[in-house]
Each structure stands twice: as structure tokens, then as C-alpha cells.
Amino acid sequence: MxxxxxxxxxxxxxxxxxxxxxxxxxxxxxxxxxxxxxxxxxxxxxxxxxxxxxxxxxxxxxxxxxxxxxxxxxxxxGRPVSLAEIGMEGVQTPDAEVGLDFPRDPTDAVRVATSFWSTVNRRDFLTGSSFAISAFSTPVIRWLAAPTDPTAAHRGSRRVGRADLEELRQAADEARRWDSKFGGGSWKASSVTACLERRAAPLLQGSYGDQVGRELFSVTAELSRLAGWAAFDMGHHDAAQRHFIQALRLARAGGDVQLGCYVLTTMAMQSLLRGFADEAVDMVQGAFERAKNSASPRVLAFTKLIEARAHARTHDARTASRALAASETLLGQARETGDEPAWIDFYTHARLSADATEVFRDLNNPKAALVWNQQAAAMAPGVFTRSVGMRLAIVATTHLQARDLDRALQLGNRSVDILARVASARALDYVREFTTALAPWRREVAVAAFLTRTRKDLGIAC
Structure with missing residues (x-):
């Protein structure tokens, strides 16, 4: 709501x-x-x-x-009704659109982003779960038209140096680790918004040359993407959209096409999980085409993965399989070590297999899903706690498709064990999908016990 x-x-x-x-x-x-x-x-x-x-x-x-x-x-x-008649006249706040702009001018982009960061922690409506696919239209079109700005240099009151950039990179690295283990609601992940307001915003208004400026914009874009991801993970979709839009704009200011591609792919993933699969396909295909000559194979592979997931949600098995195969091929071309960005190092063959499991679950093909799941077993629960918990819920649902209730409940209980330690509304959605799929067996004693446990441990109403 x-x-x-x-x-x-x-x-x-x-x-x-x-x-x-x-x-x-x-x-x-x-x-x-x-x-x-x-x-x-x-x-x-x-x-x-x-x-x-x-x-x-x-x-x-x-x-x-x-x-x-x-x-x-x-x-x-049977007649027009005014806002005054329902007691809601004048409820639109002057800054209701804050964070949704995608300015053409880099100076305006900094102004919009810093204004958003200065208010986001104090804006109650930004914790809402509403999602407007139309909010992505202008940002996507403008990034696809011009994914880089000509220069990133700026003259301000303080000099920005390498030490400042390293501080922001360390903050991003730490937030990524905590988010993977404890979810978007963890203290470390949610503190990213404070870092953007207190550390990144003053630096963006400082003095720097083109090279330092591009690196500053890129790392700040990644921080904004992380803030959006944390909000998305907690079901705060309004705030997530705005963070993602600002991340895409800052990636353009940094001339970082592959980061822009990644941000746009993340935006597509949010759109997909909010029920806009066709729009998600358009977004990831646009991101891939725009970045295919400049992004690393691992980044492009992730883009194809999300495309496969989107096609699966539309029940297009052939196209989903083709996109998944393209992702696997690109991932095989990626270097295990080298100069690939740190923010994409999570995408390994184990992660591809885990998502492929979900692809074939959505296609109602439990046989293929379980084959892929065998290859996803390498994901370490200590490092990717949330992902492992979600995968267990997905596989549990797959076993229900195969009519194996005992195995499904075993995995469902393991998922609850893990996700009880994670602050993630998105992860709980996967458990809800599993409990919904249990409907034909609700009279079973073991099923009733599991549903009682999810209410108690996860707060999920069944």
C-alpha cells in the first residue's frame, strides 16, 4: 500500500x-x-x-x-467530483516530483540529486510501495539517446581528491556486503542515503577535473543505486524509483556506460517484479544494445539474465531460453580476475543457475528448474544469505509443481530459517508465493504447521 x-x-x-x-x-x-x-x-x-x-x-x-x-x-x-469535495484539496506538495527529474544539463543533475538526498530521509511518502512505470519513461529515453556527458569537470569551494573517492568506494563495498547478508533493511545498507547526503553531495559541489569528476560521478551513481536497491528490497518502491533515476543520471555524468547499463537493468528488474514484464524487456534490450560495445561481458551477461526472467514472466519459453543461453555464453567470456567493476562480481555461474531455476519455475517446468538448481548449490549462505533463502523458497515451489509436498516443506522450512535473519520484503514475497502454492494441501497437518510458523517467524499472513 x-x-x-x-x-x-x-x-x-x-x-x-x-x-x-x-x-x-x-x-x-x-x-x-x-x-x-x-x-x-x-x-x-x-x-x-x-x-x-x-x-x-x-x-x-x-x-x-x-x-x-x-x-x-x-x-x-454520475458526476464530476472535485478534490475539495473529498477534503483533499491542495494535498499535492510542491516537491512531490522530487527525484524524478532527469535533467539534460549536468549542473542541474547535481542540483536535483542533492535536493532529493537532502529530503529523502524525512519524506514519509517515500516509504510507500506504489510504483509508476511511467516515471521511468523520460530517464530511459534520455539515457538511451545520450549515455554520456561531454565533460565532468566542475569548479567549487573545496578540492576533491583521490582520498575522497576511496572513502565513497569503501562505503559502497561495505553496503553491498551487508545488503547481501542481511537485506535492504540492515543498518549498513540503509545508511547509504545518509552517506549520499553528508559525504557525496558536498563533493559533487566541489572542485575537480574531468577524470576525478567522472570517477566521482560513477561511485556516487553506484551509491545511489545501492540506496535504491535497499529501498526496493524493503518494498519502498517509490523511493527506489527515484534513487535509480538519479543513479542513471549520475552514471551518464560520469561517462560510465556500463554502470548505466547495470542501473537500467536494475530498473528493469524492479519493473518486472512489479508486474510490468513487457516494459522490462524493452528496458533491458535497450540497455544491452546501448552498452554492447563498451560494457564488460559480465555486465552484459547480467542484462541478458534479467531479460530471460522477464520473458519467463510472460510465459515465452523459447525467447527466455534464448536470452538465458546468451547470458551463459557472455558469462563464459568474463574474466575471473581483471579490471571488471566490483559491483558486478556477484554474477557468477552459481548465480546464473539460481536465476535460471526461477526462470523455469515461472515457466512451470519443474524438471528443468531442478536441473538448474543442482548447479546453483555453490552459493554460500554465509555470503549471500538473502539469495540462498530466496532460492530455497523458489525450489520449494518448484517441488510443489512436481507434486512432491514433503521435499517442498523441507526446503520451505530451511528458507524460513535463513530469511528470519534477513530484513527484506522482497525475500518474503518468495515465501508468500510458496505459501500460496500450498493451497491444495492446506488441510495437511504439516502444511498447517508450516503456515503457522511463517506467521510467527516472518509475519506472513496466510
């Missing part, structure tokens, strides 16, 4: 009266708003409780949802 901001008055009687006059139930109104949001390219999860909060507690959904509330009630009443 998208985040809300508290209003000054205790209740919204105008809205309550209009809902009553319309004859709509709170549940049906919430369902229609979710449908209108989806039609507008947003993903929301409002419920009757949300509507109750708007009425009784004077809370309002973030913009532009108030317009959808008015439209839904207008449909019921």
Missing part, C-alpha cells in the same frame, strides 16, 4: 459523507482506486483499512491518488 501523510485535522468527514452518498463500500472503493492506479501505470495495494484511515484519521494518499479517489467516487455518483 502506498504511503500516506497525516493531515492536521483529526478526520475527513467530507470524504466519509461522500462515500456514504455514493453507496460504495470501503472495500469496493479501494479496489476501484487500485484499478485506476494500474491503468495509470502505478501499482498500489489499498484496502478497506486504507479508506477507513483516510476518513477517520484524516490521512491522505500521496499525489496523484487523491485524483483517483475523486474519479472513483464521481463514477459512482
Amino acid at each position: 502506498a504511503s500516506t501523510v497525516r493531515r492536521t485535522r483529526p478526520s475527513n468527514t467530507d470524504l466519509a459523507r461522500l462515500i456514504e452518498a455514493s453507496g460504495a463500500s470501503r472495500k469496493s472503493l479501494a479496489a476501484r482506486i487500485n484499478q485506476l492506479a494500474q491503468d495509470a501505470g502505478m501499482r498500489t495495494e489499498y484496502s478497506h483499512t486504507s479508506v477507513a484511515n483516510w476518513c477517520a484519521r484524516g490521512m491522505t494518499p500521496r499525489w496523484p491518488v487523491p485524483k483517483l479517489v475523486a474519479r472513483a467516487l464521481g463514477e459512482r455518483l
